[in-house]
Amino acid sequence: MDTKYLLEMKDICKSFPGVKALDHVHLKVRPGEVHALMGENGAGKSTLMKCLFGIYHKDAGEIILNGKEINFKSPYDALNHGVSMIHQELEQVQMRNVADNIWLGRYPTRFGQIDDPKMMRDTEALMKDFGIDVNPATKISDLSVSMRQMVEIVKAASWNSQIIVMDEPTSSLTEKETEKLFEIIARLKKNGCGIIFISHKIDEVLAISDCVTVMRDGQYVCTEAVESLDADKLVHYMVNRDLSDRFPKNDAKTGDVILKVENLTTYYEPKVLDVSFEVRAGEILGIGGLVGARRTELMEALFGLRRIDTGTITFKNEKFVPRNSVNAMKHGLALVSEERRATGIIPMLSVEDNANISSLNRCTNRFGFISPSRMRENAQWVIDSMAVKTPSPQTPISNLSGGNQQKVIIGRCLLTEPEILLMDEPTRGIDVGAKYEIYQLMIDIAKEGKAVIFISSEMPELLGVANRILVMSNGRVAGIEPASELDQEKIFKMSAKYL
Amino acid sequence: MNKEFNIRDIKQKLLNSTIYIVLLVLLLVIIAIEPKFLSIRNFTFILQQAAPRIVLALASASICIIGGRDMSTGRQIGLSAIICSVLLQASDYSIKLYPNIPCLPLILPLLLSMAFCAVCSMINSLLVSKLRMIPMIASLGMQMAIYGAMSVYYDRLTGGTPISGLDKSYTRFCQGEFYVVGIRVPYIVIYAVLAALLYWFIWNRTKLGRNMFACGGNPEAATVSGVSVVKTSLMVYLIAGCTYAFAGFLEAGRIASITNEMGNGYELDAIAGCVIGGVSLRGGIGTIRGVLVGVMLLQVINYGLVYLGVNIYYTNLARGLIMLFAVAIDIQKNIKKK
Incomplete structure (x- = not known):
């Protein structure tokens, strides 16, 4: 486990008017690792990722990718450097087809015209790589949420991303679809991608990730290998409350x-x-x-x-x-x-x-x-x-x-x-x-x-x-x-x- | 740290009151160029000209707030104007169009035109809320249909000569004025003030008003909350239709020579006033005060520039630029800063 880190975020700070959203937060991801990022809503997970992705600009700290310090100015910049993000609310052009969505912003051209056949071929090849069965000419709005998510992941992979951030990817998936997602994550892992996996679902995090970083109220709590963790421990880290207290006692009396x-x-x-x-x-x-x-x-x-x-x-x-x-x-x-x-x-x-x-x-x-x-x-x-x-x-x-x-x-x-x-x-x-x-x-x-x-x-x-x-x-x-x-x-x- | 926040706060306050500042600066500039502008007489004129537009803008604003858009405003004004003027010609007028109709009380033609406009507006509403048509398209269709229908009627009846010779009581109702401690107060200003008060009451103190903001803000949420979007929209449009009829009634009496072209393009002025006053075209946002200031701002430009003797075309240029500026500022206000 002493391989070099692919991504290191050190002492990241970010303030918004009246709130310190991030207070010296760390996150280190190795190649081929699924690194879960956990914390209650408002803990600062999304803010941290937006700082990485160039949507927000950090106030202090450094981000090192492949040994080089980087500071993305925009999401486009991040994508070009191999960092991509699957947002929780998928950001896709609903009325266009799969291929259009994947190559949006960098359509292949031929004699100054969009090269549709090449786009279709490339898309098909990518889909085949990942074992996803979808016609590149299908309109995005006709796909299920899980399929749309797969398309986003394939899109990320098509940018040759080394780091893929997934923000609550399973929140609207069924158990079966989640399994499929996990297969794809495993494939990305094999290619040496580092995956940052944000989720509230403890069981999933324990099942899929190698390493977990927990944040609370904008502060770094800890990073631990998943082997040394269990659900109680994680919840304790996140909220300082035990798992047995997750539900209040239902003592209402039933009537007619x-x-x-x-x-x-x-x-x-x-x-x-x-x-x-x-x-x-x-x-x-x-x-x-x-x-x-x-x-x-x-x-x-x-x-x-x-x-x-x-x-x-x-x-x-x-x-x-x-x-x-x-x-x-x-x-x-x-x-x-x-x-x-x-x-x-x-x-x-x-x-x-x-x-x-x-x-x-x-x-x-x-x-x-x-x-x-x-x-x-x-x-x-x-x-x-x-x-x-x-x-x-x-x-x-x-x-x-x-x-x-x-x-x-x-x-x-x-x-x-x-x-x-x-x-x-x-x-x-x-x-x-x-x-x-x-x-x-x-x-x-x-x-x-x-x-x-x-x-x-x-x-x-x-x-x-x-x-x-x-x-x-x-x-x-x-x-x-x-x-x-x-x-x-x-x-x-x-x-x-x-x- | 604190200082920075203060600057931010001040910036936000400035953004929130931009149109007031623009209005103030504009007045100051006009006064600086021509100090004589600063007279009660001029302000009475401005108010008098603004009055019918205020009435219209209030109705338009309600429709904008519920998430609609009404492009048929002007034609409904025209429709009402024709109905009212045809029925209210003086009994001793030599070429009276309906010689057999006796001198009617003012309220009857007004109610009749209200009924016509209410029906047109309610059809607009149903096209939008029931058939899910885009509001602008629905009312554009309605605009053309009304224009066509009333032109056919107008042409058959008058052969193209403007309708005039209105009854004295009618023109006095619209053009009249009285004096308070030496200051001239046109009746029409009073009507506009009453309309503004009525609309303020509807917006803030009735269930309909509250529901209107909710339906415009998020129709799905309103439905789940037990608010009927269809009914709310119907009522808002109905009230707007009646308001158009009233405005048409006033305009006809004011101009006293009516053709089928009357009212053409009024909707754009009304919507511009609303937008400058901070009414969101996406629905759910707007205040009476904003609408009043928006309309007044446009009117000050109109009147002020003419007063300074500026070429009329510059007036349009200024109005256009001010509107773009106001909207740009308004959007900046609501965009989440990152």
Whole structure:
């Protein structure tokens, strides 16, 4: 293990107005090594990588690549020097094909014209190298997320990259797709690439990486070989909290059935097929399954956002056909949607406006007009009871961290006093500390005699928080079991039942 | 360290108040060149000219905030102007177009034109929110359709002669004025102030207003939050349509000689005023104060340069440059610095 380092980042510092984002951070990567970079959200992982990649400019410290000090001025500069980055949100031109995307910015030309045949040939050769089966002429928007990611990796490889940074590459992949990704990582490793792997998923990090560097609050914590690490140790490094404390105790008492769904089938593709289940007051029902199991579609159907074909929903002993979201909310449902940025927050509006938008009916005076003082009270209630960290209720919500945005959105739902709270991946992209707080909130809601239905792709979360777990597979219910009788392996098997 | 932050803060404050500074500088320059400009009389004129544009800009701004764009503003003004003027010709006018129609109370033609414009605007809204058409294209189609329809009617009815001979009560309502401690106050300024107050109230104190900002800011989030985007959009467009009708009613009474070309291009002025005043064309952002200042800024350029005797074409040049400047600054404000 005494080979020379491929990349050394030493004492990197970077400040933004009012925050020291990086404080003397180190990162050293050997050739042919998968080096995981871990830490809670806000620990400074992305900032560090952006300093490497030339998106940010470091204030102090040095970056040495292949023994030479470098300081990239732009991502293009970085790419030319063999450093590439796969961003978490893939940055691709949706309406162009695979080959176009790979060669974008450096199209091969012939007599001054773009040489399309060569582009296609080269792309095909690259894909073959990596054992990826995709037609170079396919439009990017027609590919699955995992395939799009593969295309990005191939693109990185086509720049002859020595260092490839992957920012949470598995966050939207299924287990199977993740395996495929790992195969490709192994191949890159064999070619002597150094891979910096950013992930929140501890199991994956332990499985794939050789070495782990942990950061906390912009500071370097430690670098250790993976052999000497385990999940408890890693979590401890990251948050100073033990693994056994990852989930609060769910001690809510369950009551009568309040929602009963029978043989629900939706009208348009992708369809939810013949789904039946029931939920009791005070219960937390987890919905597990692979990405693409149509869990979100089920929630949309319950919330009136997706047309129902057949089947019945009985809500508090009455038949209920949710026509649209307004109608569903009137009946006492509320939804925390999956993509917080795309469908949750209204970025330009303040925390106060975001918190109140679902319950403006409760913010009016006796003439039916908005009462600013009521709005302020409600916003303050959300901030206090959800422990939202915000400078003021008037701060634009986009200035808050992901966890705090999510708390505002949960608060928004609670202000409508729902009987059932639907949550779609409520902790995605949120750091460990904030996750714990959100679990606690879910349990508190259940304790008040309300029901919580939540979708999660993280099995430990399902097992740790839910009373019962419904596993979906390809649009159908693969099984509903009490969480105490399930483990990760069983859930995994169930989710593959109808594939 | 602290000093640096102060500079940053000051920069941000300056950015946030750019248009006020531009307005102030502009006034100072005009006054420096021609000190006589500084008179109550001139400011009354500017306000009087700005008044109908303010009314329009308020409606346009609402539509921008909900994420729409209305290119049919001008033609709806024209439509309303024709309806109102045809119905409000003086009963003793020798070539009255509808001699059998008696002298109507002003409110009737106004309500009728409001109904017409509201329908046009609501169709715009449905094309956008239901059929998912791009707002600019939908309203461009509507613009041409309205122009075509009203031209056919206008041509058949008048044979191309402008409609005039309006009833005294009508022209007085639009052109009238009164004096407060010796200062002339045109009625039309009062109407604009009332419209601004009404719009302020709608934007800030009603559910519709709050929902409008949410729908413009992020329609998906609004839907998930139980806000009906279709209904909100319909209401916003409906109110805008009624506002256009009112503005057309005022314009007809002010100009008192109406053709089918009236109102042509008004939408661009209205949108320019909104944009200069910081209304985001992407939706979700805007204030009444901004709209007022934006429209006033354009009007000060118009009036001020004419007052200085500058060639009218320079006025357009100045307006164009100021608009580009304002938008550039506005975008800088919202871009995340790295």
